[in-house]
Amino acid sequence: MSFTLHGLSVSDGIAIGNALLMSHATLEVSHLTVGPRMVEKEIARFDQAVAAVRQELAAIREATESAPAELSAFIDIHAMFLEDPELIEKPRDIIRTRRCNAEWALVQQMEQLVGQFEAFDDPYLRERKYDVRQVVERVIKELLGHPGRAVMKAGKGLKEEMLIVVAHDLSPADVISFKEHRFASFITDVGGATSHTAILARSLAIPAVVGLAHARALIRDGETLIVDGLRGVVIVDPDERVLEEYRLRKNQIELEASKLKRLKDARSQTIDGIDVNLYANIELPVDIPEALEGGAEGVGLFRTEFLFLDRGDMPDEQEQFEAYKKVVKGMGGRPVTIRTFDLGNDKDLHPDADFHDRVKTNPALGRRAIRLSLAEPQMFQTQLRAILRASRFGPVKLLIPMLAHAHEIDQTLSALEQAKASLASEKIAFDERIEVGGMIEIPAAALAIGLFLRRLDFLSIGTNDLIQYALAIDRSDEQVASLYDPLHPAVLMLLAHTITSAEKAGVPVSVCGEMAGDPKLTRLFLGMGLRTFSMHPSQILKVKNRVLKADVSELAPAVRRMLRLEEPGKLQEALEKLNA
Ligand code: PEP
Ligand code: MG
Numbered sequence: 001m002s003f004t005l006h007g008l009s010v011s012d013g014i015a016i017g018n019a020l021l022m023s024h025a026t027l028e029v030s031h032l033t034v035g036p037r038m039v040e041k042e043i044a045r046f047d048q049a050v051a052a053v054r055q056e057l058a059a060i061r062e063a064t065e066s067a068p069a070e071l072s073a074f075i076d077i078h079a080m081f082l083e084d085p086e087l088i089e090k091p092r093d094i095i096r097t098r099r100c101n102a103e104w105a106l107v108q109q110m111e112q113l114v115g116q117f118e119a120f121d122d123p124y125l126r127e128r129k130y131d132v133r134q135v136v137e138r139v140i141k142e143l144l145g146h147p148g149r150a151v152m153k154a155g156k157g158l159k160e161e162m163l164i165v166v167a168h169d170l171s172p173a174d175v176i177s178f179k180e181h182r183f184a185s186f187i188t189d190v191g192g193a194t195s196h197t198a199i200l201a202r203s204l205a206i207p208a209v210v211g212l213a214h215a216r217a218l219i220r221d222g223e224t225l226i227v228d229g230l231r232g233v234v235i236v237d238p239d240e241r242v243l244e245e246y247r248l249r250k251n252q253i254e255l256e257a258s259k260l261k262r263l264k265d266a267r268s269q270t271i272d273g274i275d276v277n278l279y280a281n282i283e284l285p286v287d288i289p290e291a292l293e294g295g296a297e298g299v300g301l302f303r304t305e306f307l308f309l310d311r312g313d314m315p316d317e318q319e320q321f322e323a324y325k326k327v328v329k330g331m332g333g334r335p336v337t338i339r340t341f342d343l344g345n346d347k348d349l350h351p352d353a354d355f356h357d358r359v360k361t362n363p364a365l366g367r368r369a370i371r372l373s374l375a376e377p378q379m380f381q382t383q384l385r386a387i388l389r390a391s392r393f394g395p396v397k398l399l400i401p402m403l404a405h406a407h408e409i410d411q412t413l414s415a416l417e418q419a420k421a422s423l424a425s426e427k428i429a430f431d432e433r434i435e436v437g438g439m440i441e442i443p444a445a446a447l448a449i450g451l452f453l454r455r456l457d458f459l460s461i462g463t464n465d466l467i468q469y470a471l472a473i474d475r476s477d478e479q480v481a482s483l484y485d486p487l488h489p490a491v492l493m494l495l496a497h498t499i500t501s502a503e504k505a506g507v508p509v510s511v512c513g514e515m516a517g518d519p520k521l522t523r524l525f526l527g528m529g530l531r532t533f534s535m536h537p538s539q540i541l542k543v544k545n546r547v548l549k550a551d552v553s554e555l556a557p558a559v560r561r562m563l564r565l566e567e568p569g570k571l572q573e574a575l576e577k578l579n580a
Helices: 036-063 069-081 090-098 102-118 123-144 172-178 196-204 240-263 285-293 317-330 370-375 377-393 406-425 443-447 449-455 463-471 478-483 489-505 519-528 537-548 552-562 568-579
Strands: 003-006 008-011 014-021 163-167 185-188 208-210 224-228 233-236 277-282 299-303 336-339 396-400 435-440 458-461 509-511 532-535
Touching: 008 196, 014 240, 036 069, 036 090, 036 102, 036 123, 069 123, 090 102, 102 123, 163 224, 172 196, 185 224, 196 208, 196 537, 208 224, 224 240, 240 537, 277 285, 277 537, 285 317, 285 537, 299 317, 299 532, 317 336, 317 377, 370 377, 370 406, 377 396, 377 406, 396 406, 406 435, 406 449, 435 443, 435 449, 443 449, 443 463, 443 489, 449 458, 449 489, 458 489, 463 489, 489 509, 489 519, 519 537, 519 552, 519 568, 532 537, 552 568
Parallel strands: 014 163, 163 185, 185 208, 277 299, 277 532, 299 336, 336 396, 396 435, 435 458, 458 509, 509 532
Antiparallel strands: 003 233, 008 208, 014 224, 224 233
């Protein structure tokens, strides 16, 4: 039976494929990389889980003394497997050598053993594969007592490009692991449109819909789905007529995308000759090829915390340096803006993260981003040194997230001086004149902009958080998603005030929140005076297309008039007129 689910669009485009349900159930485990310093901890976690299951089996055995012999034999076999080095020693080796999380190491070894049992001619021995699975399931259940992440079901013969992942929720770490796959799309029950999961969905450039409420419960594995990322709609088990219509629309979208590709090398300039910089937001070095393909003139925001999210330890200075250097070199002389860690519980820290317990509950308002960096001076020095070292390989700028206070900037600048001095004393080269910019994403910063203009070399407006804090809307909560309004007059006032003030002070300003990548808002921003946009690579050519057709001399007065409006209906109307 066909039915439709409505959610929030986070990444447009259309996908047609088969549902792949993800869950937290036993053998469907997440694949995480364990940092070198966490390996022993992960092995200990594995050993503890095995010991707990041994105890559990012994207790069952005791309780079933008088039970039928078959049942006792069954328990004995499980207990025996739990003594077998193939199942107990091998996963430890896998954790150590391949740096897998315990669950994943165990499942890999289990698959190996199951394969061996399947090869037996003897039907009795062949059947033992079920025992192996069951015993492994017990250990994994024990391991998952420490919360597991969303997990992937085994492949089912379908190509990844045909699969639409259906999950209750996905953590940013899960989505990062998607970068190794090529799914057609993903949909979730929870999540807001600018949650970090949604942002990553955009960076994967696959259609996605979040906040569907009951998708996981209503959709069955393998069912045909249409994901309409533009409208935020999922059609389950569509009939042939609907499928045909969507196939046509999908082709059309693909055709438009291939036409846009021709703009890649076009100079990004308005009709009246104003140059506009279009930069890419990236999360990992692997995003570079897509940024270049999209015609990015540089990286406007490198969210470095994603180097860390799917593991429990901090990358050390050398590892960070390598990652930053890769990006700087990969961008071949184009500017790269590296943001220091924007870490905190809003990004779903790994439960084993070094400072997990020191980050308190309210994630968005808590010890996050620069607050955490300043509270962890050693971690901050490590990152600053790594960024400075990378600055020798191309133009690098340093960007500080979540600033609200002048003293935070002052402390950051002195931390930077300290990092510079330590490198200089070790005779390590770096760019001594590295520019330092601040994210304007707390309304207080936008309102007291003078504090920032006087201290910093450039500004970057983070609209995702700016809207969240201005409207008191949790950006990751789908229940209030309808109130998350980028066109709220207060948001527009904060944006216009920041852009105009920076322009007057001669301080470069960009927008790097999701609003920058929305082509419907390009003309509005140009009219406000914005000349630098940073967005997901997939959006750059769409925005460039708008830039090429814009005439700022006409837009500026129209936007000034628009900014005097307050009524939502009137603002919407004015935006439509601006885009007509
Ligand atoms: C923002 O807040 O707009 C931003 C770009 O940063 P993040 O989405 O990583 O919080
Ligand atoms: Mg932010």
